[in-house]
Amino acid sequence: xxxxxxxxxxxxxxxxxxxxxxxxxxxxxxxxxxxxxxxxxxxxxxxxxxxxxxxxxxxxxxxxxxxxxxxxxxxxxxxxxxxxxxxxxxxxxxxxxxxxxxxxxxxxxxxxxxxxxxxxxxxxxxxxxxxxxxxxxxxxxxx
Amino acid sequence: xxxxxxxxxxxxxxxxxxxxxxxxxxxxxxxxxxxxxxxxxxxxxxxxxxxxxxxxxxxxxxxxxxxxxxxxxxxxxxxxxxxxxxxxxxxxxxxxxxxxxxxxxxxxxxxxxxxxxxxxxxxxxxxxxxxxxxxxxxxxxxxxxxxxxxxxxxxxxxxxxxxxxxxxxxxxxxxxxxxxxxxxxxxxxxxxxxxxxxxxxxxxxxxxxxxxxxxxxxxxxxxxxxxxxxxxxxxxxxxxxxxxxxxxxxxxxxxxxxxxxxxxxxxxxxxxxxxxxxxxxxxxxxxxxxxxxxxxxxxxxxxxxxxxxxxxxxxxxxxxxxxxxxxxxxxxxxxxxxxxxxxxxxxxxxxxxxxxxxxxxxxxxxxxxxxxxxxxxxxxxxxxxxxxxxxxxxxxxxxxxxxxxxxxxxxxxx
Numbered sequence: 001x002x003x004x005x006x007x008x009x010x011x012x013x014x015x016x017x018x019x020x021x022x023x024x025x026x027x028x029x030x031x032x033x034x035x036x037x038x039x040x041x042x043x044x045x046x047x048x049x050x051x052x053x054x055x056x057x058x059x060x061x062x063x064x065x066x067x068x069x070x071x072x073x074x075x076x077x078x079x080x081x082x083x084x085x086x087x088x089x090x091x092x093x094x095x096x097x098x099x100x101x102x103x104x105x106x107x108x109x110x111x112x113x114x115x116x117x118x119x120x121x122x123x124x125x126x127x128x129x130x131x132x133x134x135x136x137x138x139x140x141x142x143x
Numbered sequence: 144x145x146x147x148x149x150x151x152x153x154x155x156x157x158x159x160x161x162x163x164x165x166x167x168x169x170x171x172x173x174x175x176x177x178x179x180x181x182x183x184x185x186x187x188x189x190x191x192x193x194x195x196x197x198x199x200x201x202x203x204x205x206x207x208x209x210x211x212x213x214x215x216x217x218x219x220x221x222x223x224x225x226x227x228x229x230x231x232x233x234x235x236x237x238x239x240x241x242x243x244x245x246x247x248x249x250x251x252x253x254x255x256x257x258x259x260x261x262x263x264x265x266x267x268x269x270x271x272x273x274x275x276x277x278x279x280x281x282x283x284x285x286x287x288x289x290x291x292x293x294x295x296x297x298x299x300x301x302x303x304x305x306x307x308x309x310x311x312x313x314x315x316x317x318x319x320x321x322x323x324x325x326x327x328x329x330x331x332x333x334x335x336x337x338x339x340x341x342x343x344x345x346x347x348x349x350x351x352x353x354x355x356x357x358x359x360x361x362x363x364x365x366x367x368x369x370x371x372x373x374x375x376x377x378x379x380x381x382x383x384x385x386x387x388x389x390x391x392x393x394x395x396x397x398x399x400x401x402x403x404x405x406x407x408x409x410x411x412x413x414x415x416x417x418x419x420x421x422x423x424x425x426x427x428x429x430x431x432x433x434x435x436x437x438x439x440x441x442x443x444x445x446x447x448x449x450x451x452x453x454x455x456x457x458x459x460x461x462x463x464x465x466x467x468x469x470x471x472x473x474x475x476x477x478x479x480x481x482x483x484x485x486x487x488x489x490x491x492x493x494x495x496x497x498x499x500x501x502x503x504x505x506x507x508x509x510x511x512x513x514x515x516x517x518x519x520x521x522x523x524x525x526x527x528x529x530x531x532x533x534x535x536x537x538x539x540x541x542x543x544x545x546x547x548x549x550x551x552x553x554x555x556x557x
Contacts, residue, residue, distance in 0.1 A: 007520035009513045011550050037522045041529075042513075042548045044520055063552030065513050069520045098521055116520070 002070040002120065003137040004052045008045045009065040012038060020045060020059065027058045032141070033114055035101035048073075048103065048114060050141050070120055073103060073140045075110040075133035083113065086132055093126040095119070105143045107135060112143075147396070149452060156191050156399060159424035164188060167430045170215045173208055174432060194399060194422060195410055200434045202466075202475065205375060206231035214238050216428050225276045227375045228540050230466075230475035235375045238428040244283075246425050247378055250394050251284035254380035257392075258345055258368040260314050262289030265340070267312040269303060269321055270295045273472030273541025274348060277372060277379040281316050284380075290314070300328040311340040315365075318348040318471035319355060320505050326362040327502075336364045345370060347379055348471020350438075350460045371438075371458055373421070374473055376431060381421065382456055390443035390455030397425050400456060401433070402441060405463035416441040418463040419456065437464035437473070467498045469507050469542040479509065482539050486531040491517060493554040499545065506543040507536065512551040 010016045017036065024031060024047075033048040049055045052068065059066045076082045090097060096118060103112035112135065117123040127134055135143075147155065164185035167174035177198045178184060187196065204213070206229035211218065221238040229235040239247070260266060266285045270278045278295035285292045293310060303325060306312065317325070322344060329336055344365040356367050371391050372379035381398055382391035393400045399422040402411050411417040419440040423431045439462065443455040466473045476496055484490050493512035498505055509532065511517065519525055525548060533546045 005520070007518075009518050009525075009548070009550060011548075011553070039522060039526065042525065044522055044525070046520060063550070065515060065518045065551050067515070067518045067520055 003048060003073050003114065003135075003140050005069050005071045005114065005116070006047050006049065006052055006056050006059075007067045007069060008047070008059060010038075010043045010045055012041055012043055017045065019062075020064070023058055023062050024049065024055060027054060029055045029058070032105070032143070033101060033103045035099070035114075037099065046099075046101070048140070069116065071114050071116045072120060072124060072127075073135040073137075074113050074115055074127060075107050075135060076113050078106070078109055078111045082111070086113075086127070089130045089132065090123065090126060095123045095126055103140070103143075107133075107143065112140070147452065152395060152452070153191055155396060156424060159396075160191060160194065160399065160422065161185060161188060163422070163424060163426070163430050164432070166215045166427065167432060171213055171430075173204065173213060174215075174430075191399065194401065194433065197433050199408065199420065200432055202230045202235070202375065202435075202437070202464075205229055205235040205237075206233040209233035210236040211238070213430075214428055215430050216240055221428055227276065228273070228472075228474065228478055229375070230477050232478075232481045237376050240427045243426055243428050246397060247280055248284045248287055250378065250397055251280050251380040252287045253394075254370055254383035255281075255284055255288060255290075255345075257383060257385055258314075258370075259343055259366075259386075260285065260288055260290055264288075264290040264313045264343075265293065265311055266290040266314040266316065267293040267306060267310070268295040269298070269315065269317040269325075270347070271318070271321075271470055271472060271541055272297060273470070274318070274374060275541075277347060277374065280379050285314075300324060301332070304328060304332060304334060307341060308334060308339055313340045314343040314345065315341060316345040316347060319346050319351045319359070320349060320470040322346060322359055322363070323355075324504055326359060330362070336362065339364075341365055343368065347372065348374070349468055350458050352460065369458070371456075373434075373436060374471070376423075376426075376429060376434075382458075385447060385449040385451060387447055387449050389447070390457045392447070392451055392453040392455050395453050398423060400442075400454070402456075403435075405435075414442055414444045416459055435464075437462045437466050439463055467496070467507065469498055469540075470505060472540065472542045474507060474540050474542060478540070479507075479536065482535050483509070483511075483532055486535040487517075487528065489516070493551055495549075495554070501545070504543065506545055507540065508545045508547065509536065510547045510549045512549045512554045514551050517548075 030050045035046045098116040100115045168185050220240050222241045223239040226234040226236045282294045344367045347370045368384045370380045371382040382393045401420040402417040405418040419436045419438045439459040440456040466475050495510040499508040529546045536544045
């Protein structure tokens with residue numbers, strides 16, 4: 001059910017993001033989804049890649065602080081209200097979304113969103129009870 | 144103004160030194176033990192020069208005997224208790240008897256009078272809360288002179304300027320850092336300093352150089368006077384400038400000053416620069432015996448044309464220890480680390496502590512290098528590190544603080 005995400009601590013300075021993407025590209029790793037959250041001083045880059053272990057090792061070797069977090073990938077109907085419907089379900093059940101971002105590829109006719117929850121098991125249970133499709137990690141990496 | 148001749152003064156100093164040592168030896172195990180370890184007792188000190196036989200006191204000792212371990216009188220004789228951030232997890236707590244307070248007030252009042260303060264003046268005090276103890280001493284002393292006192296409160300620059308202008312302040316007591324912020328703000332607010340009543344600026348807490356004084360005197364249309372004090376043991380006017388503005392006269396009837404080589408602890412030759420060491424002569428509650436201030440200074444050898452016979456010191460920049468002087472408040476690296484530990488539960492492997500200039504404002508800047516232990520994929524967790532560390536440091540040190548999270552790889556590179 002779960003998808004592994006790697007996240008990288010970055011200072012807010014010019015060219016830092018490009019350095020990360022260069023390192024990843026040179027290691028032959030493909031970025032499947034990316035989100036950057038930032039403050040005026042620093043940011044956290046979150047990535048879904050096709051080879052987590054390699055990406056983590058390579059970045060660590062280059063001196064970056066890298067963490068891994070479990071997130072889930074959810075199919076979102078690609079139509080008005082598709083995302084809203086899912087968020088309403090989560091809200092009603094009291095599940096708090098820490099953050100979310102979009103996956104590059106579609107799953108059939110559906111968009112794919114990455115969600116980060118504090119209580120991941122509870123969230124998956126809520127979504128599945130409401131017939132929302134949660135995509136397995138292995139399937140996502142190969143999409 | 145004190146005008147004992149040097150011999151009379153030496154005799155007075157010796158009597159006061161002996162009585163300080165006797166009291167400390169009798170009532171404070173710390174002092175007794177350290178003298179005994181050297182095979183000394185107070186009667187061994189037969190002249191002021193014998194002071195050099197005694198061991199030094201350092202800032203760490205003040206925290207080690209928290210809270211009342213260095214008090215030389217029973218608590219019932221204490222009328223005021225002050226605390227200041229120390230160098231350990233404990234603050235420095237100092238106490239004052241009624242007589243101590245009277246002496247401090249008189250001493251500070253003398254320094255103010257020599258700076259030209261009279262009962263005609265409106266005197267405004269503007270000090271960060273890390274220097275709140277000094278603020279109280281200046282207030283009390285200015286009231287003795289009969290000046291109208293506007294005590295220190297934390298005000299925005301706008302409000303300070305409003306008070307300065309509308310209340311017709313003639314004397315301002317503040318740190319050099321704050322004075323330059325105020326001067327800059329005046330310029331921006333298009334307030335004409337020449338139209339203010341301000342004539343006297345008393346600068347405390349930080350060393351200033353000649354060019355700074357020239358600039359601030361020109362900007363604000365004032366005369367500046369420098370005072371020297373210790374923030375741990377409040378006494379804002381241990382040394383003060385006279386109308387000559389060359390060096391600071393030491394209040395030698397209340398303090399003995401020595402200049403030592405910080406490396407080997409020996410008293411340096413006349414006129415040589417070194418670390419200022421102070422011994423209290425009248426303090427009953429909280430005597431300091433050869434206290435290492437960490438401030439660099441040298442004696443000015445020539446007799447002062449002002450006619451006062453009190454010796455003068457030139458207060459030099461830089462420190463002899465690793466304390467940082469932030470807007471007049473001295474903060475110690477060890478103390479900062481202890482507060483970070485309180486905030487986070489641990490001390491980060493890599494950090495960097497410095498004094499930074501942000502425009503005209505100097506502040507404490509702490510860089511924390513983010514490693515696996517500190518890292519989170521959630522911004523709010525990282526921001527909470529910044530907030531927690533920042534507020535605990537600000538609260539405990541009383542100085543402005545900026546916390547920056549840095550990539551761990553940049554440690555040692557910047």
